[in-house]
Amino acid sequence: MRNPFSKTYTEAEEQMFHFLGQIKFFESLKEKEMARFIPAMHHRKYVKDEVVFFSKDPSQALYLVKSGDISLTIDIKDNFETIFEVKRGEAFGENSLLENAKRTYTALIVSDESELIVIPHFAMQEIFDSNPKIKAKMMTSLTEYYNQNNQRLFRSYRESFGFFSLRQMFE
Structure with a gap:
């Protein structure tokens, strides 16, 4: 039986909780914790080839x-190389959870249109x-996310041994 004193949520809020629960950074939050983010959310529509943000920009928002589809790219000389593509139910701009961070990649819309939820830093x-x-x-979810990325980076390095030196990461 439901506690008569517990907060009830609208159907739209319940749908948002379901959506947020699928996203890595929100998956461990309770509904009442997720509810804190709803007033901060801005819904934005983007079109193909629109840049959401550039590498080295200040990290001012998390995008859901x-x-x-959004392509996350890194600049290599005069070209953009896709490192990852994000789709519905995923987030990007994760370093906006940190203080004073700068973007490490450029985010580019690759589908005809895209709807994003923007949560300002x-x-x-x-x-x-x-x-x-x-x-x-x-922050625990962010740490797990970065740990998974490190594992992928090191696996990729082992598979393409000789193309770059991991020691360069620390120079």
């Missing part, structure tokens, strides 16, 4: 993909400042 920081448990859960 409602629809469409300052809004996340306000939530983190007032609720350390939310911050701890999301």
Whole structure:
């Protein structure tokens, strides 16, 4: 039986919780914790070839993909090389969870259109400042995400041995 004193949510909020629960950085949050982010969310539509942000820009927001495909690219000389493609139910711009971070890649819309939910960095920081448990859960998810990326990087390095030196990462 449901607690009569617990908060009830609208159908739209329940749908948003379901959507957020599929995204790595929100998967460990309870509904009442996810609800803190809803007022900070901005829905934006983008079109093919529109740049969401460039590499080296300040990390000012986290992006959640409602629809469409986004290519995450790195600049190599005068070319853009795709390192990853994100789709519905995924997030990018994850280093906006950190203080004073800069983008490490460029995000480019590759589908005809895309709908993104944008959560500004300052809004996340306000939530983190007032609720350390939310911050701890999301930082744990970010750490797990970066650990998975490191594992993929090292596996890729082993498979293409000789093309670059990992020692360069620390120089």
